[in-house]
Amino acid sequence: MALKRCDNGHYYDENKYSGCPSCGIRDLDMETTKPLRSMNWRNASLDVSDDAPPADAAPTRRRNEAKPERELGVTQAFWSAKLGIDPVVGWLVCIEGADKGRDYRIRSERNLIGRDPSMDICINGDATISREKHAVISFNPKKNAFLIIPGDSRGLIYLNDDEVAMPTELKPYDTIELGRTKLLFVPFCGVQFQWSSEG
Secondary structure (H helix, E strand, O other): OOEEEOOOOOEEEOOOOOOOOOOOOOOOOOOOOOOHHHOOOOOOOOOOOOOOOOOOOOOOOOOOOOOOOOOOOOOOOHHHHHHOOOOEEEEEEEEEOOOOOOEEEEEOEEEEEEOOOOOOEEOOOOOOOOOOOOEEEEEEOOOOEEEEEEOOOOOOEEEOOEEOOOOEEOOOOOEEEEOOEEEEEEEOOOOOOOOOOOO
16 A cells, blocks of 8 residues: 655545545635525526437336245155155143143154244143243154153253153153143054055
């Protein structure tokens, strides 16, 4: 960078500027500006002579041009993609709590449990269950096994009255406790039955 010093003592980069940017443009006579109200607009005229050659047309762009639609990005579960449906692999049945008697379907792979309607298993009758990801029940279609996994919430999970602190295998008719709700685990897939991609 080659710095040059102007007559007023300012330094500037002469590769970027032809003159000192601090001093401004020399020999520029700035007339005093007049307020718009003092101008006589009725007698004002504008010279619009057509001496200049026409400019080339500039490319234009629509203001609210639609962007190409993106894929929705919904991930399909393994069996859902293979079979064309998202099959039931088991159930949770509420045996104690506000939703007593209600069943919840367990699907293949990860099932998020919480009160929010966006959860795979939504238990909205119990305010002591976290809104999102209180727990996860996972079904592994390759091993034909179910796991219960603690979620990202403060709330604890109990499996047969023992705290679940890490992924734990579920067995038929295990009791799961979340908040004030007790659920009974009923598997559909297992040794007796499993979904296959063949008719």
